[in-house]
Amino acid sequence: MTKYLRSKTENKNFDVIIIGAGIVGSMIARFLSRYKLDILLIEKEADVCMGTTAANTAIIHAGYDPLPGTLKAEMNILGNRMWNTVAGELNIPFERRGDYVVAIGKKELPHLDELFQRGVKNGVPGMMLISGDEVRKREPDINPDVSGALWAETGGITDPFAANFAACENAVMNGVTLLLETAFEAFVIDGKRIVGIKTNKGTFGTRWIVNAAGLYSDDVMHKAGIRPEFKITPRKGEYYVFDSADISVNNVLFPVPTVISKGIMVTTTVHGNTIIGPNAESIQDKEDTSVTEEGLTEVWRGAVKLVPKLNLRYAISLFAGLRAEGNARCKNQNVNYSHDYVIEIPAEIQGLVNLGGIESPGLASSPAIAQRIVGLLKDAGEKLEEKSDWNPIRPARPRFRDLSKEEQKILIHNDPEYGRIVCRCENVTEGEIVAEIHSPIPARTYDAIKRRTWLGTGRCQGAFDTPRVVGILSRELGLPPEQISKKGPGSEFLVGKTKKV
Amino acid sequence: MALKKKFDVVVVGSGPGGLGAAIAAKKAGAEDVLIIERDKELGGILLQCIHNGFGTEMFKEDLPGPKYAQRFVGEALSLGIETLLDAMVLDITPLRHIYATSKWSGFIEIDARAVVLAMGARERTRSQIRTPGTRPAGVYTAGTAQRFVNIEGFMPGKRFVILGSGDIGMIMARRLTLEGAKIERVLEIMPFLTGVTRNYVQCLRDFDIPLQLRHTVNRILGNKRVEAIESVQVDEQMKPIPGTEEIIPADTLLLSVGLIPENELSKKAGVGLDPITGGPYVNEEMETTVPGIFSAGNVVHIYDLVDWVTEAGYIAGKGAAKFALSERKHGLDSVKLKVGVNIHHIIPHMLSKESLRDIPQKLQVRVIKPIEGKVWIEVTDGKNLLARKLERYVRPGEMVTIEIPQKAYDMVKNAETLTVNIVKFG
Ligand SMILES: Cc1cc2nc3c(=O)[nH]c(=O)nc-3n(C[C@H](O)[C@H](O)[C@H](O)COP(=O)(O)OP(=O)(O)OC[C@H]3O[C@@H](n4cnc5c(N)ncnc54)[C@H](O)[C@@H]3O)c2cc1C
Numbered sequence: 071m072t073k074y075l076r077s078k079t080e081n082k083n084f085d086v087i088i089i090g091a092g093i094v095g096s097m098i099a100r101f102l103s104r105y106k107l108d109i110l111l112i113e114k115e116a117d118v119c120m121g122t123t124a125a126n127t128a129i130i131h132a133g134y135d136p137l138p139g140t141l142k143a144e145m146n147i148l149g150n151r152m153w154n155t156v157a158g159e160l161n162i163p164f165e166r167r168g169d170y171v172v173a174i175g176k177k178e179l180p181h182l183d184e185l186f187q188r189g190v191k192n193g194v195p196g197m198m199l200i201s202g203d204e205v206r207k208r209e210p211d212i213n214p215d216v217s218g219a220l221w222a223e224t225g226g227i228t229d230p231f232a233a234n235f236a237a238c239e240n241a242v243m244n245g246v247t248l249l250l251e252t253a254f255e256a257f258v259i260d261g262k263r264i265v266g267i268k269t270n271k272g273t274f275g276t277r278w279i280v281n282a283a284g285l286y287s288d289d290v291m292h293k294a295g296i297r298p299e300f301k302i303t304p305r306k307g308e309y310y311v312f313d314s315a316d317i318s319v320n321n322v323l324f325p326v327p328t329v330i331s332k333g334i335m336v337t338t339t340v341h342g343n344t345i346i347g348p349n350a351e352s353i354q355d356k357e358d359t360s361v362t363e364e365g366l367t368e369v370w371r372g373a374v375k376l377v378p379k380l381n382l383r384y385a386i387s388l389f390a391g392l393r394a395e396g397n398a399r400c401k402n403q404n405v406n407y408s409h410d411y412v413i414e415i416p417a418e419i420q421g422l423v424n425l426g427g428i429e430s431p432g433l434a435s436s437p438a439i440a441q442r443i444v445g446l447l448k449d450a451g452e453k454l455e456e457k458s459d460w461n462p463i464r465p466a467r468p469r470f471r472d473l474s475k476e477e478q479k480i481l482i483h484n485d486p487e488y489g490r491i492v493c494r495c496e497n498v499t500e501g502e503i504v505a506e507i508h509s510p511i512p513a514r515t516y517d518a519i520k521r522r523t524w525l526g527t528g529r530c531q532g533a534f535d536t537p538r539v540v541g542i543l544s545r546e547l548g549l550p551p552e553q554i555s556k557k558g559p560g561s562e563f564l565v566g567k568t569k570k571v
Numbered sequence: 572m573a574l575k576k577k578f579d580v581v582v583v584g585s586g587p588g589g590l591g592a593a594i595a596a597k598k599a600g601a602e603d604v605l606i607i608e609r610d611k612e613l614g615g616i617l618l619q620c621i622h623n624g625f626g627t628e629m630f631k632e633d634l635p636g637p638k639y640a641q642r643f644v645g646e647a648l649s650l651g652i653e654t655l656l657d658a659m660v661l662d663i664t665p666l667r668h669i670y671a672t673s674k675w676s677g678f679i680e681i682d683a684r685a686v687v688l689a690m691g692a693r694e695r696t697r698s699q700i701r702t703p704g705t706r707p708a709g710v711y712t713a714g715t716a717q718r719f720v721n722i723e724g725f726m727p728g729k730r731f732v733i734l735g736s737g738d739i740g741m742i743m744a745r746r747l748t749l750e751g752a753k754i755e756r757v758l759e760i761m762p763f764l765t766g767v768t769r770n771y772v773q774c775l776r777d778f779d780i781p782l783q784l785r786h787t788v789n790r791i792l793g794n795k796r797v798e799a800i801e802s803v804q805v806d807e808q809m810k811p812i813p814g815t816e817e818i819i820p821a822d823t824l825l826l827s828v829g830l831i832p833e834n835e836l837s838k839k840a841g842v843g844l845d846p847i848t849g850g851p852y853v854n855e856e857m858e859t860t861v862p863g864i865f866s867a868g869n870v871v872h873i874y875d876l877v878d879w880v881t882e883a884g885y886i887a888g889k890g891a892a893k894f895a896l897s898e899r900k901h902g903l904d905s906v907k908l909k910v911g912v913n914i915h916h917i918i919p920h921m922l923s924k925e926s927l928r929d930i931p932q933k934l935q936v937r938v939i940k941p942i943e944g945k946v947w948i949e950v951t952d953g954k955n956l957l958a959r960k961l962e963r964y965v966r967p968g969e970m971v972t973i974e975i976p977q978k979a980y981d982m983v984k985n986a987e988t989l990t991v992n993i994v995k996f997g
C-alpha cells in the first residue's frame with residue numbers, strides 16, 4: 071500500500087488535491103472519484119476522521135433549524151435527502167427514525183411554532199406538532215412537564231466514523247490517493263494561479279486545491295490571500311456516553327434551541343448508547359478537546375431537564391468536539407446571518423475551491439456539499455468525464471456483534487479468527503481487527519481500530535483489550551510493541567521492556 | 572476431542588472463584604464439570620499478580636498469585652474437570668443454555684444443569700469518575716498496567732501519578748518502582764486509605780512514595796501522551812478547593828479507583844442484581860435469583876483477600892452440584908439480611924430458613940467508614956442477639972466476617988429479617 075502511494079506521488083502532478091480527510095474532504099474525494107481525475111487527499115493526522123467529524127452528535131438533521139435563505143439551510147435540506155442513497159451505497163449505519171424538539175413547560179411552546187414555520191420555509195417535509203401526552207407515550211422517560219414537541223420524520227442518526235471511513239475508502243477504491251501524516255504548509259502560486267502545494271512530505275503539483283481543512287480552513291484560505299477577515303472560532307461541545315445496558319433513551323430529543331446552538335440534547339445512537347450534550351463554549355485553542363468540570367456540569371443540567379432519570383453512575387465515556395464556527399455573511403442580502411457556510415471558487419485566484427465554517431449540520435450536509443463542489447468545478451469549465459469503472463458501492467465488512475447467532479456461527483466457521491473476542495464489552499473479534507489493519511485505508515493505531523470497529527468504547531473503555539490490540543497491531547504490522555501508538559507518533563503506549571522478561 | 576453438549580455444572584471464569592467452584596462441584600458428586608475461560612490459561616487475575624500475599628488464610632503461607640492459582644489448577648485437572656480455554660461466553664439463558672465462541676472450537680452451545688458465574692470484576696475507568704482534561708495515551712487502569720508489566724514484559728511509562736489508594740494501585744506503585752520508574756504521588760480523594768493497611772506499609776511507605784489523602788486529579792494535560800497531572804485538594808463534599816491545584820509532571824496516570832463486578836452475562840441470564848454491590852443477590856449457597864445459577868468471587872462483591880474468594884467458590888460449587896443432582900426447580904424460602912448503621916452491604920443477601928440445620932453460616936460485611944477502635948459486630952432479629960464478635964477496628968478496605976452459630980436455627984426460621992449492626996465497644 072505505502073509503496074503504491076510512493077510511486078504514485080513521485081514527480082506527479084494531480085488534477086485535484088483535497089486538504090483534510092474529515093467527512094467533508096472524504097465525501098468530496100468520493101464524489102470526484104467518479105470522474106477521470108488524478109486526485110490526492112492529504113490529512114495531517116495518522117488516520118482519517120481525527121478532527122471535528124470524530125466528535126459530534128451524529129444527527130442527520132431534518133433542516134428546520136438553519137435560517138431560511140442561508141447556504142447552511144440549503145445544504146442541510148439537500149444533504150438530508152441524499153442520505154438514503156449515500157448510506158446504502160457506502161454501507162453506513164443510518165436510521166431515519168425522526169427527531170423531536172421538546173418543549174418543557176408552557177413558556178417554551180411558542181418556540182416550536184417558530185421552528186415549524188422555519189422548517190416549512192426551508193422545505194422540510196413530514197413535520198408535525200404533537201402534544202405533551204403523545205411525547206410521554208413515545209418516550210416514557212421524558213420530563214413529565216413536557217408540553218409538546220416538534221416531530222420531524224426525516225431526522226436521522228448515523229455513525230460519523232463509519233461515514234467518514236466508508237466515504238474515504240470508496241474514494242481510495244476508485245483510485246484516489248490518500249496520504250496520511252501529510253500536512254499542507256503553503257501554496258505554490260504562479261501569478262494568479264495555484265499550481266501546487268508544499269507539505270511536510272514534499273511538494274505536489276496540481277490544477278485544483280480543495281480547502282476542506284475544517285478548523286484550519288481560515289489559515290488555508292489566508293495563505294491563498296482569500297477572505298483575510300474570515301476567522302474560525304472553535305466552539306467546544308462536551309458529551310457523556312452511557313452504557314447501553316443501563317440507560318436506554320429510544321429517541322433523538324432536542325431541547326428548544328438557544329441563540330447560539332441547538333442546545334443540550336439527549337439522543338440515542340446507532341450503537342444503542344445514549345449520549346448527552348453538547349454545550350457550547352467559544353475557546354481559542356483549535357486542539358483543545360479536553361473535557362472540563364464546568365462543561366460537564368452544564369451538560370448534565372441540560373440533559374436531566376429533558377430526561378430526569380438519567381444516572382451518572384452509568385456514564386462510560388466523556389468527550390468533546392470543536393465546531394468550526396466561521397464569520398461569513400450570508401450571500402443572500404435579505405438574511406441577517408454571519409455564520410454561514412463558505413462554498414465557493416473565489417475569483418481572486420485560480421485553482422482554489424474554498425470551503426469554510428462548515429459547522430453543524432456539516433455531517434448531514436456533507437453529501438450535498440460534495441455534490442455542490444462537482445457543480446462548481448463544472449461551472450468553472452472542468453470537463454469531468456465519467457469513468458466507466460467507477461464503483462459507488464463500498465462493501466461492508468462483518469461486524470460480529472451485529473450478527474444473529476446463526477450468522478456468527480457461519481462467520482466463525484469460515485474464518486476462525488472471528489471466534490476470538492478481543493473487546494469483551496462490545497464483542498469485537500480478532501478477525502475484525504485484522505481485517506481493518508489490512509483494509510484499503512489500513513488501521514495502524516489503536517484509535518484507528520477503535521473508530522472502525524467500535525472496540526474499546528464500552529464500559530471497560532479498553533482496559534481489557536488494550537494489551538491485546540497492541541499485540542495484534544505489532545504482529546500484523548511487523549513493528550515492535552513500543553512503536554504501537556494510540557493515535558500516531560508521540561502517543562505510543564509503552565516506553566520499553568521490563569528489566570527481566 | 573469433541574466437547575459434550577450437556578454438563579452437570581458449567582463454571583464461567585477460572586479465577587480462584589471459578590476454580591474453587593469447579594473443584595467443590597466435582598467433589599460434591601457432579602460428574603461432568605466444565606470451566607470456560609476467555610484467557611489462554613486458567614487462574615484468572617491471579618496470573619498477573621506476581622507479588623506475594625496470597626494464601627495466608629487458606630494455606631498459612633505467603634504465596635505469589637500464580638503459585639496460589641497453580642495449586643487449584645493442579646487439583647482441578649487431577650479431578651478430571653474439563654476446560655475450554657481462549658473461549659468467551661457470550662450469552663446464558665435463564666434455563667442455562669450457554670453460548671460461547673473460540674478461535675479453536677468455533678461457536679459452541681452447551682446445556683448445563685447448574686451454572687456458576689465467576690467472571691470476576693472490571694476496573695472503574697476515568698470516565699466513571701469524571702476526570703476532566705485531554706484524552707492522551709498514558710492513562711491506564713492499574714490492572715491494565717499490571718498486565719503490561721507482569722505478563723507482556725513492557726513498561727507503560729516512566730513517571731507516574733496514581734489515583735486511588737486501592738490495593739492494585741499500591742502494589743503497582745512498588746512493582747513499577749522496582750522496575751526503575753518514578754512514582755510521583757498517590758492521590759486519594761477519601762480522607763482514608765481504600766486498600767488494606769499492609770499494602771500501604773509494604774508498597775508505599777517502605778519506598779517513600781507520598782500518599783495524599785483528600786486529593787484527586789483535577790485535570791489531565793497533554794494531547795498525544797500525558798505530560799502532566801494537575802492535582803487538587805477536596806473539601807468535605809469532595810469538591811475541589813480552588814487555589815490548591817498543583818501541576819505534577821508525569822507521563823502516565825494509573826487509575827486504581829475501584830472494581831465493578833462484571834455482570835453483563837448475569838443480566839442476560841435474568842439474574843437480579845443488587846445496585847449497592849453491583850453483583851447478584853445471593854443466598855447462603857451463593858445461588859442467585861434464578862434457580863440453578865450460582866455465583867462466586869468478585870462477580871458477587873469485591874474481595875480483598877483471595878482466600879475468601881476460594882471459600883465462596885467452594886460454597887457456590889457445592890450448591891451447584893446439589894442443584895444439578897437433584898434438579899430442584901424452585902428457589903428457597905428465606906430470611907433477608909438488613910444493613911445497620913455504617914454497613915455498606917452484607918453477603919449473602921438472604922439465608923434460607925433451613926440454612927443453619929447442618930452448618931453455621933458466615934456473613935461477609937463491608938463497612939462504609941472506618942472506626943479506629945474496638946467495635947462489636949452484631950446480628951439480631953430485632954429481639955434476640957444471634958451472633959456477636961469483637962473487632963479491634965473496622966475499615967472499608969478490609970472485609971469483616973461474622974458467623975451465625977447453628978444454635979440460632981429456630982430464631983432464623985421464625986425471623987422476618989436479620990440486621991447486622993456495628994456497635995462501639997463499651
Ligand atoms: C459538538 C458538535 C456537534 C455536532 N453535531 C452535529 C450533528 O449532529 N450533525 C451534523 O450534521 N453535524 C454536526 N456537527 C458538525 C460536524 O461534525 C462538522 O460539520 C463536520 O464534521 C465537519 O467536517 P470537516 O470534514 O469539515 O471537518 P473535520 O472533520 O475537522 O476535518 C478536517 C480535517 O482537516 C485536517 N487538516 C486540517 N489542517 C490540515 C492541514 N494543514 N493539512 C492536512 N490536513 C489538515 C484535519 O486534521 C481534519 O482531519 C457537530 C459539531 C460539533 C463540534
Ligand SMILES: Cc1cc2nc3c(=O)[nH]c(=O)nc-3n(C[C@H](O)[C@H](O)[C@H](O)COP(=O)(O)OP(=O)(O)OC[C@H]3O[C@@H](n4cnc5c(N)ncnc54)[C@H](O)[C@@H]3O)c2cc1C
Binds near residue numbers: 691738
Ligand atoms: C486487575 C486486578 C488486580 C488484582 N490484584 C490483586 C492483588 O494484587 N492482590 C490481591 O489480593 N487481590 C488482587 N485482586 C483481587 C482479585 O481479583 C481477587 O482476589 C480474586 O482474584 C478474584 O477472583 P475471581 O475468581 O472472582 O475473579 P478473577 O480472578 O478476575 O477471574 C475471573 C475470570 O473469569 C474470566 N471471564 C470473565 N468473563 C468471562 C466470559 N464471558 N467468558 C469466559 N471467561 C470469562 C476472566 O478471564 C477471568 O479469568 C485484583 C483484581 C483485579 C481485577
